[in-house]
Amino acid sequence: MIEVIRAKDDQEEVIRVRLAARPREFGPPPSTPNFPASKRTSGFGPVIQHDTTLRSDQIGGPLVDLNGNIVGVNIARVDRTKSYALSSAVIKSAIDRLMAQAKARTEPLSIEDPLMSGIAILQDGPLIRLDANSAEIIGATLRFTQAEDTPSALDAWVDSNDSARWLVEFTKPGDYAVTIIQSCAEDCAGQEFEVTVGETTLKGKTEATADWSDFKSVGIGSIHVEAIGRAIIEVKTGGWLKGPLMNLHGIELKRTS
Secondary structure (H helix, E strand, O other), X not given: OEEEEEEEOOEEEEEEEOXXXXXXXXXXXXXXXXXXXXXXXXXXXXXXXXXXXXXXXXXOOEEEOOOOOEEEEEEEEOOOOOEEEEEXXXXXXXXXXXXXXXXXXXXXXXXXXXXXXXXXXXXXXXXXXXXXXXXXXXXXXXXXXXXXXXXXXXEOOOOOOOEEEEEEEEOOOEEEEEEEEEEOOHXXXXXXXXXXXXXXXXXXXXXXXXXXXXXXXXXXXXXXEOOOEEEEEEEEEOOOOOOOOOXXXXXXXXXOO
């Protein structure tokens, strides 16, 4: 039993409070080892954030509303108070893309790289846009960041071994102009990077912007796509880094002929 003194209008009131153990039905607090954070907690793109306490074996299960409707699929326990889920709309869109690709393909796909078995960004029109939130991140420091006042981007690019990759399914052969949308502080500008599309590699240098939140489009050349099909697009450093390479908002490939 403890006493709490409440003061109001020059009057004091003594409140006696009995302390007790946490009821078992609430389970252990989320800070215990039974509720660890997921190994991956960012870079998912648009997600539903909720405060449901999830165990590791509950990741991949449904997220339901008060009426019992499935509104998403849980994908990560982020910290003590946050969990993430992919919305049903995002999942349905991915399924629709897979179905469209399966119907369009007449021959089985020969898979060498594990990424080739993933969900490809299907070309729909002359412009292909690869956003930072859909990249596969390789490396220890490169990460996806989405802030309220700045465009989402891949940042903390300080390790020359880090890279970002996308899987694209070209539906039209031809020539494509390649542009990156980047930001870079003046003292870090001029560093080399490479963009590989299938078997073709383009080289470029980062260009200075007003600050790390100010993005600009930088054209780095063109590629020729001989036939329709899947290709991995990868961005990586071109050598030693004197500082962060750049913040990468996305890549655009525009068919020119």
